[in-house]
Amino acid sequence: MSDFDALMEFQRTTEALSSVAERLGWDQETVMPRGATEQRAEEMAAMEAVLHERRTDPRIGEWLDGAEAEIEDDEDARMLKLIARDFQRQTRIPARLATELARLTSLSQGIWAEARSNDDVAAFLPTLAEILMLKREEADALADGGDAYDALLDDYEPDATAETISGIFAAMRPRLVQLREDLLGAERQPAQLTGQFPAETQLRLARQCATAFGYDWTRGRMDLAVHPFSSGRWQDSRITTRVVTADPFNCLYSTIHEVGHSNYELGIDSDYAFTALGRGVSLGVHESQSRISENQIGRSRAFTEWLFHRMSDAFDAMNISDPQAFYASVNRVAPGYIRTESDEVQYNLHIMMRFDLERDLIAGKLDVTDLEEAWNTRFLKDFGVAVDKPSNGVLQDVHWAVGLFGYFPTYALGNVYAGCLNEAMREDLPDLDESLTEGDATPAVEWLRENIHRHGSLTPPVELIENACGAQISADPLLDYLEEKFGAIYAL
Incomplete structure (x- = not known):
């Protein structure tokens, strides 16, 4: 041999x-x-x-x-x-x-x-x-x-550095903060979906959403978890979700998010199974797949039109009665504590806060005994809301509990990558919305499988995204998308 x-x-x-x-x-x-x-x-x-x-x-x-x-x-x-x-x-x-x-x-x-x-x-x-x-x-x-933090970051996003990420975040923050202020101060404010939505019905709809995104149920399954995640690869990639009876979007969009991860692993070239190539190339690229599924596709006007009709059939007398108002409600921007439930505009601000805190923890600039106070002080400064309880604050994420220091910035990098991919995908699939209104996201999944999934770890992260997009990576496509989408919803 x-x-x-x-x-x-x-x-x-x-x-x-x-x-x-x-x-x-x-x-x-x-x-x-x-x-x-x-x-x-x-x-x-x-x-x-x-x-x-x-x-x-x-x-x-x-x-x-x-x-x-x-x-x-x-x-x-x-x-x-x-x-x-x-x-x-x-x-x-x-x-x-x-x-x-x-x-x-x-x-x-x-x-x-x-x-x-x-x-x-x-x-x-x-x-x-x-x-x-x-x-x-x-x-x-x-x-x-x-640099100690860079050494941990390299486990999740090879060749990335805290300095580079800090530069990306510094460029993004002003436009995100300005957009948030404009939206929260706008005269038009979308209605919030209210009511009680039975758990079993939510889970049935979640399965329908997973199917709409081409999830292969012969190689996967869905279970409940405190903090939703996906697990596995090759012929077995499973998803989890959670149910809040007053907030069905929590369940549905957590499901779509995790399907994005699993579709990536299940879409890798089968010849790469049990090799170093047989997994997603980085957490940033992985998050790009979950975030583009959840947001640019799942929260699009076209897909929410399909979802509105499914929810109207499933639940008694929703307080939102037409697809346009439902689309606005799905994308409603409001102060909130929880990262995983955050709207697209504020999500990256949650990540930036965690990035700074965990860097200070690793560097020894912040002691664990002072972490809750540091979290609450920073949250009030960044979001203008005082944290009311630890489960809405420093205890909300599982990542530090399982030692995932260096993981958080990959969420924001995934959003940046997703912005670039969405721009390229929409150019290649001009009729995508026609499929989405029918509850069929598979044309988008197939585009992602061809350009991202099948390659596994064959191509380094930055090169992979730039090959798929035909352009250098930039935060501008994401920020332009957010300003256009939410400007229209809020009539700015």
């Missing part, structure tokens, strides 16, 4: 075990008995120990050296580059640290969920302090003398 073939066979087993570990995480968040938390933490730690040992196996370095001479095409070269990158990063992390992080972040999910349910910050902060200590250690090991 050649060095290249030996490496690919070894990698295949590693990828399969990684998929098993991911399924354990899905199970914990959906159907695992609440009393099994400690057992699951040990199981996750054991799996991480095995995976870390494989990912740092010295033979990988030897195989990589020999395989360089055996490269036959660009796919081979890219696979070797990705494996080498992961090998170099993993060998800098002590096995003890990797195992302890897996154990602690598994335990912390339950602790966070309980604290969130009880609005008890104090019950969660000691665990968060432990996670932060371990993540700082990991960041220092990965940075090798460089």
Whole structure:
């Protein structure tokens, strides 16, 4: 067996075990008995120990050296580059640290969920302090003398830096803030959908929305979770959602968002399964798929017309009686605490706040004991609203509880990428709205599959987006889209 073939066979087993570990995480968040938390933490730690040992196996370095001479095409070269990158990063992390992080972040999910349910910050902060200590250690090991936060960010958005992201955010903020002020001060204000919407009916509609976006139910399923997520790849990518009886949009648009993620994983070239190419290339690109599905497609005038009729049939006497008012209600801009429920205009402002806070946490400029006060102070400054309870504030997101420091900015990058992709897609599919009004988003999904999904990790993130759009990445398409769309809704 050649060095290249030996490496690919070894990698295949590693990828399969990684998929098993991911399924354990899905199970914990959906159907695992609440009393099994400690057992699951040990199981996750054991799996991480095995995976870390494989990912740092010295033979990988030897195989990589020999395989360089055996490269036959660009796919081979890219696979070797990705494996080498992961090998170099993993060998800098002590096995003890990797195992302890897996154990602690598994335990912390339950602790966070309980604290969130009880609005008890104090019950969660000691665990968060432990996670932060371990993540700082990991960041220092990965940075090798460089910027610690950048080292964590590189796990989610390769080659991105905090400095670059800060520049993008600084350019976006003035236009976003001005647009928000104009909308909140506009004479025309959309009505808010009110009422009680039964959970089972919401879930039935959520399934219809997932089907409208081409979700493959033979390779997926939908469950409930405290914080919606998707999980899996290749032949098994699952989605979750949540239900608030007074707010059906929460359920429906969380579902569409997660379908965007799963469609990406299910749309990757099947030849890449169990290889380093067989996953989304970055979290920013991944978020572009969920955000364009949720917003530019799912909250479009055309798709909401179809959704209005489905909801009118499903629920008794909605307080909104025509498609135009429904479209405006779906896109209503209003002060709110929750990032995942935020409108398109304010969403990135939520991300910018979290980005600044977590950078300070990793750098040691902000202590965990001061985090809630820092959050509340910044939120009041940015949104003009005082946080009323921790579940609407510092406890609302699961990310820090599971150690995902460096993840948040990829949401905003995903919005920027989605703005560029939407502009290009609309040029290529001028009749897309005709399909959307019939509840058929598959032409858009097929365009994304051709230009993004099928490539997996073959092409680096920036290159992939620019190839799809035929232009350099810029925040302007997103900001132009927001100003045009919301200016029309609010009659600015």
